[in-house]
Structures are given as structure tokens and as C-alpha cells.
Amino acid sequence: MALYLISDLHLASDRAALCEAFSLFCRRLDGQDCLYILGDLFDYFIGFDEQDAAHLQVKAALSEAAARGARAFFIHGNRDFLLQEEDARTLGLTLLSDTITLPTDSGRALLLHGDQLCRQELPLKLLRALGRSRTARALFAALPAHWRHAVARFVRGKSQQLQPKRSALPHKYGLQKEQTAALMQSLHCNVLIHGHFHLKEQGNDEFFPGSVRLALGCWGENYSYIRAESMPQDTSTAPEETVWHNFSLVELPLTTLTSS
Numbered sequence: 001m002a003l004y005l006i007s008d009l010h011l012a013s014d015r016a017a018l019c020e021a022f023s024l025f026c027r028r029l030d031g032q033d034c035l036y037i038l039g040d041l042f043d044y045f046i047g048f049d050e051q052d053a054a055h056l057q058v059k060a061a062l063s064e065a066a067a068r069g070a071r072a073f074f075i076h077g078n079r080d081f082l083l084q085e086e087d088a089r090t091l092g093l094t095l096l097s098d099t100i101t102l103p104t105d106s107g108r109a110l111l112l113h114g115d116q117l118c119r120q121e122l123p124l125k126l127l128r129a130l131g132r133s134r135t136a137r138a139l140f141a142a143l144p145a146h147w148r149h150a151v152a153r154f155v156r157g158k159s160q161q162l163q164p165k166r167s168a169l170p171h172k173y174g175l176q177k178e179q180t181a182a183l184m185q186s187l188h189c190n191v192l193i194h195g196h197f198h199l200k201e202q203g204n205d206e207f208f209p210g211s212v213r214l215a216l217g218c219w220g221e222n223y224s225y226i227r228a229e230s231m232p233q234d235t236s237t238a239p240e241e242t243v244w245h246n247f248s249l250v251e252l253p254l255t256t257l258t259s260s
């Protein structure tokens, strides 16, 4: 029984190679395997659209994986935080809260997208807070499509502006260490797994002694994932009820996925 974690695929209908790579990746999921998508599955998202090639490809890939018994879970990113429970169900995903924890053999792991642990501009903060409310997401879904597109493009634009600053000025735009340490300790976690920075990284003792950080890279020229294992369980066992071990953080050229 394997656990796969991915984030920041930024799928879109005009990114056919990436959508295909996601489909091929999903073919690895077997039996009781679990896939956790830690946000930014889509470049931006304003509602499931049956005309959208990326949405259809994700739905087909996850439905094939589900037919083999695999399960797929989704945590909002800062680009697709308007994805609602209904969209998740249509796509074959179980929508989870923004922060979840899983037991591992090296302690409890905190899984999140990562943007909420960075300094944010106020408009982005407000929108993200709205996205956390089921009611606000439903109200947003009722807006005319051009309004929803405008909001989503605004978020994408702001996020793209910030991206180079995150790696150039990590103390200002990177993970806020005190805030991160406090959140981890409040949830009794010593392992942090996140995306958002589009950079595969592994760090030890960054927040407090014994803390471990695994950061997923984005998908583009390369693809990045984390794999872990657990003993086979009863099919009704939730992933958070089993202990995961043998974590590996991997980044490979996308061509190794598409040509295999």
C-alpha cells in the first residue's frame, strides 16, 4: 500500500503534455494506494467545466485509478482554492481541509499547500480566507463566468509576480519560521510536507530540533512526488489511521514519465 504526494501541477487545457503526464502518473496507483494532491492541481479553477480538456483528463485518470481501488485526496492550493466539494466529487477527489496530519514512523506529518505560512498581500489573504468558507465558495460559483475568470486571473497574476521573490528573498517571502514552528507544535507534528515554492527541497532542524521539511517541486520540465509505504490495510482504513514509512522525495525529468 503506497502513498503518493504531489502538488503544483498547474494543469490547464493548453498544457496537454502535463495533463498526459498526470494521467500516466495515476496509472501507478494500484489497489489501496492513496494519492494526496497538496494544491495547485490546476493553474486556476473557477468550477468544473465539461468542455475543459484538463478537467476531463483528470476525471478520466482518477476514475481509472478508483476502478483499481485507489483513492485520491485534495487540499486547496492558492490557485484552485475555489474548487468546491461538488467539483471534487465530479473529478474523483475527496476534498480535505487546508491542513491535515498523517502518522509516520518518524513522527506526525503536517500536510499543507504552503502559501498560508508565507507573508501574503492583503487581497490574496482575503480571497484565500473567503475560499475557506463553503458559503463563500458557493456564492462565488453563482457569479457570472467572466467575473469568476477575472478573480482567478487576478490571483494567478499576483501569485506569478510573487514567485521569483519567494526564492530570491526567502526570509521575506518564504516560509515564516516562527509561525510554521508554532503550527507544527500545536498539531504535535515534527514533519512538514508542502508545495507552493515550486522547489524540491529537504531540510532538517529548520523549525526546531528534530523537525523535518519535505518540499515538493512543481511539474513542468520535471515532475516531483513523495512516495511512502504502509502495511496493506482493510479497504475501509483511512490513510490517517495507518503509519507511513520509507518516505522518498523524488524529482525526475517529465520525459521519463511520458516515454516509459
Ligand SMILES: [Mn+2]
Binding pocket: 008, 040, 077, 079, 196, 198, 218
Ligand atoms: Mn503553485
